[in-house]
Amino acid sequence: MSRAGWKVILFMAVCGLVFERPAAAATHTAQLGGTRVVWNALLSGEIDAYPEYTGTLLQEILASEGLSTVDELSVALSSRGIGMTASLGFNNTYAIGMRSEQADRLGVKAISDLRGHPHLVFGFGNEFMDRADGWPGLQRHYRLPQTDVRGLDHDLAYRGLEAGTLDAIDLYSTDAEIAYYDLRALQDDLGFFPEYDAVVLYRLDLAERAPPVVASFHELAGRIDAATMSTLNARVKLAGESESAVAAGFLEQSPGLQIEPGTDTAGQRWWQRLWQRTAEHLALVAISLSAAILFAIPLGILAARRERVAHVVLAAAGILQTIPSLAMFVFLIPLLGIGGPPAVVALFLYSLLPIIRNTYAGLKDIPAPIIESAVALGLPPNARLRVVELPLAIRSILAGIKTSAVINVGTATLGALIGAGGYGQPILTGIRLDDMGLILQGAVPAALLALLVQGLFEAIERTLLPRGLRLQTNALGATD
Amino acid sequence: MLELSQVSKRYGDNHALKSVDLAVAVGETVVLIGPSGCGKSTLLRLIVGLLRPDSGTVTFEGQVLTAASLLKTRRRMGYVIQEGGLFPHLTVRGNVSVMARHLQRDAAWIETRLADLAGLVRLPATLMDRYPAELSGGQRQRVSLMRALMLDPDLLLLDEPLGALDPMIRYQLQQELKAIFDELGKTVVMVTHDIAEAAHFGQRLVLMREGQIVQSGSLKALAENPAEPFVEAFITAQLEPMSRLNAVLG
Numbered sequence: 001m002s003r004a005g006w007k008v009i010l011f012m013a014v015c016g017l018v019f020e021r022p023a024a025a026a027t028h029t030a031q032l033g034g035t036r037v038v039w040n041a042l043l044s045g046e047i048d049a050y051p052e053y054t055g056t057l058l059q060e061i062l063a064s065e066g067l068s069t070v071d072e073l074s075v076a077l078s079s080r081g082i083g084m085t086a087s088l089g090f091n092n093t094y095a096i097g098m099r100s101e102q103a104d105r106l107g108v109k110a111i112s113d114l115r116g117h118p119h120l121v122f123g124f125g126n127e128f129m130d131r132a133d134g135w136p137g138l139q140r141h142y143r144l145p146q147t148d149v150r151g152l153d154h155d156l157a158y159r160g161l162e163a164g165t166l167d168a169i170d171l172y173s174t175d176a177e178i179a180y181y182d183l184r185a186l187q188d189d190l191g192f193f194p195e196y197d198a199v200v201l202y203r204l205d206l207a208e209r210a211p212p213v214v215a216s217f218h219e220l221a222g223r224i225d226a227a228t229m230s231t232l233n234a235r236v237k238l239a240g241e242s243e244s245a246v247a248a249g250f251l252e253q254s255p256g257l258q259i260e261p262g263t264d265t266a267g268q269r270w271w272q273r274l275w276q277r278t279a280e281h282l283a284l285v286a287i288s289l290s291a292a293i294l295f296a297i298p299l300g301i302l303a304a305r306r307e308r309v310a311h312v313v314l315a316a317a318g319i320l321q322t323i324p325s326l327a328m329f330v331f332l333i334p335l336l337g338i339g340g341p342p343a344v345v346a347l348f349l350y351s352l353l354p355i356i357r358n359t360y361a362g363l364k365d366i367p368a369p370i371i372e373s374a375v376a377l378g379l380p381p382n383a384r385l386r387v388v389e390l391p392l393a394i395r396s397i398l399a400g401i402k403t404s405a406v407i408n409v410g411t412a413t414l415g416a417l418i419g420a421g422g423y424g425q426p427i428l429t430g431i432r433l434d435d436m437g438l439i440l441q442g443a444v445p446a447a448l449l450a451l452l453v454q455g456l457f458e459a460i461e462r463t464l465l466p467r468g469l470r471l472q473t474n475a476l477g478a479t480d
Numbered sequence: 481m482l483e484l485s486q487v488s489k490r491y492g493d494n495h496a497l498k499s500v501d502l503a504v505a506v507g508e509t510v511v512l513i514g515p516s517g518c519g520k521s522t523l524l525r526l527i528v529g530l531l532r533p534d535s536g537t538v539t540f541e542g543q544v545l546t547a548a549s550l551l552k553t554r555r556r557m558g559y560v561i562q563e564g565g566l567f568p569h570l571t572v573r574g575n576v577s578v579m580a581r582h583l584q585r586d587a588a589w590i591e592t593r594l595a596d597l598a599g600l601v602r603l604p605a606t607l608m609d610r611y612p613a614e615l616s617g618g619q620r621q622r623v624s625l626m627r628a629l630m631l632d633p634d635l636l637l638l639d640e641p642l643g644a645l646d647p648m649i650r651y652q653l654q655q656e657l658k659a660i661f662d663e664l665g666k667t668v669v670m671v672t673h674d675i676a677e678a679a680h681f682g683q684r685l686v687l688m689r690e691g692q693i694v695q696s697g698s699l700k701a702l703a704e705n706p707a708e709p710f711v712e713a714f715i716t717a718q719l720e721p722m723s724r725l726n727a728v729l730g
Contacts, residue, residue, distance in 0.1 A: 369562075370568075372525075372530050373559070373561065373565030376528045376554060377554065377578065378551055379582060380551055383582050392567075392568070392569055468569045468570060468571070469569050
């Protein structure tokens with residue numbers, strides 16, 4: 001189980017705590033991507049609590065403060081309005097893992113032994129690649145010579161290792177896969193990796209709003225040791241139990257923890273889940289696409305009328321299109337928080353370019369004699385647009401909308417990264433749990449929806465396209 | 481009725497028109513003729529306001545054309561281009577009545593006018609709901625003429641109206657068009673490169689070369705008293721194939 005996965009389990013536990021008190025009115029957002037995203041959400045009050053590691057706080061989030069002890073950390077956190085529990089009981093530090101069979105063959109026992117094998121291929125989780133306490137620091141500390149180092153999703157890395165395309169990956173010491181894939185966690189012989197004690201972070205104002213909730217967080221301290229965590233991870237990852245069920249089981253079987261597990265989607269029937277995701281996905285697509293249509297068509301018209309505007313608008317929309325979706329989401333979180341709104345805005349921005357460009361091109365492609373005939377008749381510009389130009393550009397405009405709609409349906413699956421739900425939810429969970437069935441539960445409806453949306457716009461095109469245009473594209477050819 | 485005074489127009493370094501003066505009287509049919517690129521189409525486009533002159537003025541019915549007045553004056557001009565410029569998404573009825581509907585003319589008035597014009601240009605009433613793609617080239621030009629005449633303009637501007645038609649249809653339409661002009665008694669400015677067509681329509685031919693008017697008058701006047709060798713050369717070049725044809729046929 002990845003570190004993120006552990007977070008999900010504990011989050012369920014935390015939600016169990018929170019749901020126990022309806023007055024706290026908590027919502028839980030299970031699939032938040034990246035430590036920074038969750039941290040910022042906590043600071044801004046989007047969420048009230050989440051589990052974190054002391055190592056991540058010291059080495060990454062608050063690295064610039066030069067803190068070294070947990071006490072100093074506690075002080076630094078409270079100055080930001082954040083409280084922290086004591087360690088929950090396990091240290092889930094990073095480790096470097098190889099297949100045991102290969103490690104034996106190469107005689108690698110500790111990380112420093114890797115120096116003798118410069119051609120090994122490393123694959124690290126995207127967070128580990130960039131963190132100061134990840135690969136850059138590790139490479140310096142051990143003077144490692146490897147150059148073929150790839151960043152990829154942590155859960156996919158296990159499969160790369162198993163398939164032999166990767167020789168070494170980053171692990172967490174409580175990962176269930178260590179035993180499952182017969183891996184060796186290499187000894188950190190030069191003492192690079194810091195302590196990663198699990199704690200719960202919460203907003204200090206939560207202690208005022210819901211004191212019993214905060215008290216329950218503190219009750220969790222020292223309750224989960226490394227062996228327990230590994231077992232829980234294995235039950236989710238290897239036995240395929242749902243995270244909420246495992247968390248609920250753990251809470252029930254822990255004497256002295258008066259915590260009632262929260263309800264979760266796992267309790268729903270598959271069609272209820274599908275319906276909920278479809279509704280979420282459709283809402284994301286419908287809102288963002290309608291807004292994009294209303295905004296992009298006038299912009300395309302303006303661009304077709306003013307060449308200078310065209311340069312600026314098309315360039316700006318083009319640049320927006322090149323921003324990777326995850327980066328776009330992260331840009332939007334400080335402005336709009338997490339969940340639906342930033343996802344809708346991101347999808348809106350991505351939907352602009354095809355519509356603007358096709359509106360512009362559709363208007364520009366109208367043959368000059370037709371435009372001149374309309375001008376010479378004495379039609380004022382607005383009437384010309386309505387009566388002549390837009391009807392003639394309609395095919396191109398609709399093609400742009402169709403492109404946007406299909407891209408939108410696909411991109412909306414990424415909305416799940418920032419808690420917007422939709423078909424991306426099972427896809428992300430499926431990737432994390434290595435569960436192809438779960439991935440298909442999201443991917444298949446998303447593909448069907450894309451086809452459906454395309455069909456819908458083709459039907460609209462058949463209705464809107466003037467018959468005169470369907471007859472013959474080039475009505476200007478004057479032949480007898 | 482129409483007066484161009486010292487009108488110049490250039491595209492980049494290319495002088496399309498150089499200080500052109502031209503006056504057209506009410507009811508007159510003037511034909512602009514000359515080789516390709518002589519500026520005859522540019523002149524017509526300046527009159528209808530698709531182009532604005534770099535210098536000089538165009539006066540229509542006593543009023544100097546300005547950007548502000550163009551929208552109104554265009555409605556008193558009818559403009560027909562070589563390939564009709566019909567709107568492919570509208571039917572014959574839609575194309576012809578588009579401006580009348582914009583001006584919110586009475587529906588009954590529009591239908592009457594449509595029927596009258598169809599009779600005038602001899603377009604079968606059964607074609608009224610056809611789209612341009614469903615018409616022949618000759619029919620499209622008839623529709624284009626109906627559209628130009630819809631609001632009963634004072635001035636009719638035609639830019640090679642028959643240029644894209646094959647010779648048989650062209651000959652037939654020349655006869656009909658002439659009859660229509662005679663019947664309506666409208667002021668007409670027409671562009672062509674064909675001297676036979678020019679002579680057929682025009683009381684007055686205006687021969688142009690390189691953005692300037694070389695000579696103006698009837699074909700007979702041009703042939704008998706050419707202002708410069710170019711006039712003679714232009715007429716000879718167009719008449720020569722005819723005389724060769726006549727020689728063969730004996």
